Amino acid sequence: MNAKTATVLIVLILAGVAVYILWPRDCSFSARKRSLGIDLEVGLDKVKSVKGKIGISDDQVRDFDTFMKDLALKYDMACTDHKNKRMNDAEYSCRRKNMDDMLDKLQLFLTKLNAAVSLPDPSVQKEVILRALSDLEEVEKKGYASGCTSAMNVSPRTLAFNDHVSEHSVQISNSGNNQIIFSVADVPRGFVPQPSSGNIVVGQTVSVAVFRTSEPITNIPPLTFRLVNNFMDEVPVEIQFDQENTSLYDDLATKVQSLSSQQNRPPTVGDALKIVDESLPKSGAWMSIKNADSMRYFLAAGVLSRAGSASEAHQALDTATAKNPELEKQPATLILRGVVLNREGKPDEALQHFSKANTLVVGSKTEKDTRAITSLLSGAVAQKQGQADASVWLGKKEVQDAAKNNPKVVDFAATEVKVKNLNQAIQKASAQAATPH
Incomplete structure (x- = not known):
């Protein structure tokens, strides 16, 4: 070479x-x-x-x-x-x-x-x-960030909903070198976050309040949701609750009815706000969140609906969403509005809202629970109207599983839709679904 x-x-x-x-x-x-x-x-x-x-x-x-x-x-x-x-x-x-x-x-x-x-x-x-x-x-x-330096710190990691408590908060702090964008994911049925997303600048701490909603809590523990950000940090937060808290809205509705009956008149939005305020912490992080007042009206709407006061529930829900339009993107809001519309004699509009709630959770871990409650409510509405397709809704696997594993879901639908013999209709739908055509 x-x-x-x-x-x-x-x-x-x-x-x-x-x-x-x-x-x-x-x-x-x-x-x-x-x-x-x-x-x-x-x-x-x-x-x-x-x-x-x-x-x-x-x-x-x-x-x-x-x-x-x-x-x-x-x-x-x-x-x-x-x-x-x-x-x-x-x-x-x-x-x-x-x-x-x-x-x-x-x-x-x-x-x-x-x-x-x-x-x-x-x-x-x-x-x-x-x-x-x-x-x-x-x-x-x-998680894939395990052992890696995280810019997002979350505290506490466990929220205990006991007795008649309707809210708990977590604090998210940014200890990194860049602004982070966070979101709240996979919140279980029976709870709603506020805010559901936001920006956190370096060195800042923000609060996310988690409120109880009027739907029955899913009974498959452990209940968790995730706080995630644009840097792929992911922090799970556990939700614990006791038996008293599962009947929160029934108890608050009873208090509203008692308060109004003392004055010999139907419940008002003001009555519901008074009772809701008693269930919220007198001070704390939730009061500093954006649109905190809208959540008072949102909870009041759920209480009034449970108390059977549809027009007042509608008024409270309209006020909540006017103060905070982002609430309309929450499945819990659409489910509650559907219940109220049905109470007001608008079953077709109610079904549309239940369907829209499903579209918001497609692909998420909460899809199954949401579809269970919306299909059950849709079937209950159809059953009350005497429609033949009631058995189609009630025969769905997610409805049958929910009725078997969590009877409170059926009680909720029967009470909110005011339909009799819902359990029997679910059993009949199960038999029809099992019979080959």
Whole structure:
């Protein structure tokens, strides 16, 4: 090899090294899963194919599908944020490591699943696969920011709704170097946040108040919601409640009726506000939140509806949404308005509001609970009107499950819609759904 040839080779080698170092690597999820040989769609199909023999529930299959989509989305978001300098090297490296560890566990799970699929009897691998699936679920609960520096601090992490308390607050502080945009996600049925989203500048602390709504609380513990931000921080907050709090609106409605009867007149919005104020903390973070007064009227509307005062409930709800138009984007508001409209003799409008409430929760973890209550209320309205499609609503799986697992949901619908024999109608719808046509 002469000197000229050697020089050319050295230049080419150095150029190759420079390209390797300087050329931006593909940090996308699709590139990473290709390198590991992971096919998510095939993996989901295989989970479905063996779920009955291994004992994987439908909810676990849905959660697995959601988990894979969520991992892919967050992987790509972290990649994009890092490329665009919205996430520093240290935080990205930490999050990327956590997500790569999750991918390794996912690959292990799919390997075990492949082994089970190839067996004549997949159930022999049941314990191994369920343990691997449990490992995935445990890692997911910790979040991909686990062990990484977080800019969002949340306190407290547990809210206890006891006795007749109708509100508790959490404080969110920004200890990072950038403004964060937060949102409240997956709030369980029976609760509504205010505000549901917002901006927090560096060094600032804001409050988010969580209020009890008039719908029955879902009875599948633990109840949690998530505080998330644009840097993919995710902080879970647990909700605890006692038996007395589950009957909060019944008790407040009784107090309103007692107050008005002492003066020999129907309940008024003013009466409801007085009773609601007694259930709210006399001081505290909730009083400083934006549109705090609107929530007094929102709670009053729920109390008046439960007390049977439809026109006053309508008035209170109109005042609440006029003061805070964002409330119209909450499923709880649409459900309450639907109940009130039905009380006022407008069943078709009520059904429209129940349907709209469903559209707001599509794809969320609260979709099932919301659909259960709106389908039940829709069926109750149709049942009261003597419509044949009542059994279609009441025969839905989510309604049947809710009626079986939480009888208070049926009591709520029967009381608010003022329909008799709702339990019998639900049982009849179940029998019809089970009968092949």
